[in-house]
Amino acid sequence: MNQSRGQAKALDKLVETYHKQTGVRVTVDSPGPTNFPAKLQAKSQSGDMPDVYSTLTLPEMIPYYKAGWAMNLQPKLTGDWKDNFSPIALDLTTLKAGTVNGLDAGIYSAHWEIQTMGLMLNTKTFESAGIDPKAPPATTAAWIEQLKKVSGKTGNGAFLMAASLADRFLLSHASNWLTDAEIDATLAGKASWKADGWRKGLQLLADLRDAGVIVNKALPGGDGDNPTVEKGFFNVQDTPAIFDASVAIGVARATAPDFTDYVSMGIPKAADGMRKPRVYGGVGKGACINPKGKNVDAAVKFVQWLTEPEQAKVFVDMVGLIPANPKVTAADLPSQVAGFASLVNAIEITPSPLNTDARTALVSGVQSLVLKEKTVDQVLDDLETAQKRTK
């Protein structure tokens, strides 16, 4: 069962090839990203789990792992198969001991994609404001100055981010001051959200607000907030710069194939940053294998085949993703992905999942911050309270 609408066509094509090569027929059910979690949950409750299914985020997957619906692939990830994954992909997939209560260490999913988070810039709009979008600004202050110039042209701001991505924005920018270990300690509830690094990390949004560069002066919220932002960037093209994941390239290919005048890059470093900034990232689309299924061996073989270089290349060509397979080189990637792909080695390694209550508090908190209803400290207070509440 596949979650990704953007990858459905590539999967269908690969399944057809697999059938021709091996004679094994694989049926792909693609209920779509919105319906997928509920459908997967219903299947788990009725004991009718598919042989192979898309992974969700770690907090969403934990119940499935605990219920034994995902095979621990660690013993199988040796030799040739292991070579299909870059070390960072394996590191990001490995569940370390003690990070999730009641769950053994292991690797419960295999991924053909790596995602990084960063900025996407409409090259034409930036150029029309006299800015070279391919020359990244040296600091966040310089970036804000650029956005101010572009705002002057558009008259309605230059930057937008979905509220639901606030955690990724914060986790990326706070890395200017916090180490991965410090970030992980906060996510695990062992350190405070009120540390200076978090405060400075969140302050960037307040600075963007004060500079008047946020489009419509508000961050979209709601279930479809990121599609709204993507629509403004790719389809309507009234949003010059957005914060998004590399997976958005696939969205662009599916919804606005003619629009290719954009580049990607990371959030510029903070002038007073104490560390080299990293980015929020992780493994992207991938699969879990149901160990209680009827076709376990066949499912393992299919997933192994899916992650081989030839198939990874099909995903790159059709979807425009960053492959987890290191044998696909940077030269194979589309130019729009280049900026995101350059961030792969800067992905934070923070094994602890972000507490859902803290995330909810942050998502609504940043909206209030941009609307000047709350201060940075109040948002961090809310985060702290939410995290403690479900510790």
Added chain:
Amino acid sequence: MTTHPLEGVAASRPRVRRSPIARRRELMAWCFLLPAIALLAVFTLVPFVQAIVLSFQQWDGVSTSTPFVGLSNYRFVLHDTVFWSSLRNVLIFGVVGFVLGNAISLGMAVAVNRVRRGKAFFRTAFYLPGVFSVVVIGMMFSWLLAPNAGILNRLLGAVGASGLQHNWLEDPGTALPTVAAVFLWYHWGFGFILYLAGLQDVPVELYEAASLDGARGWAKFRYVTWPELLPVTAIVSLLTLLGALQVFGTVQVLTNGGPGNHTMVPTLRIYQEAFTNQRFGSAAAMSVIFGGALVLLAMLQLWLSRRRK
């Protein structure tokens, strides 16, 4: 020792033996009722009881174990500020649905009832919004109200009223009233149809008699139409109020509770707690609290309308 007067009556009443035909008829009636009772039990009573039981358990939606945790889910809900603030928001929806929903539906019904031609057209046109799926309505209005590309703001710009252009759904000042207005638009057809049916049942003789007594427009409405519509008003009020308090789809599609939590409503909070946070126990506790409040409110409303009658 005293005996209750009715006990004596009951004792002295001769036992009536029902005929086999009457007994067969009653048995037949129960047979017809059985499928409905079974459906009611399986799809209403059992889930209702299960929800109450679940509110004392812990469940992530996937695990097979559901340990009992006593009152901890209720303690969790008591400290959930978002849930309690969502109750305040839904009360606004309730008041808007109750007052404006009734007034608009009644006004439209009275107007349509008076026109001589085109009744069928207005009946269809006014009921039309209620025919669409709530998701379609949400999508439609999110396009209409989009800050830059939305039709409403473009229209305002085109007529020279660009000062009125607004980010309707993302400004805390306008988000809740905007969602409430969409809700009203979606639901007014239901009350309108009931009021129209009620108006057509008012005997013409009453209006004639009122005319003879010298009553004109407002007096006729106040002393004839309104009292005759009281039973309809009671049911429309109750259903509109409950509909407004249970609003979910419109809010989820339009704002998902944002900006911040300015449009959060209890049903959406319950949904998020269950399906996003995967805490079905506390979601069940919230639904028990909210459901209980709705039952109490419905009982109060029915009691008040009976007293008024």
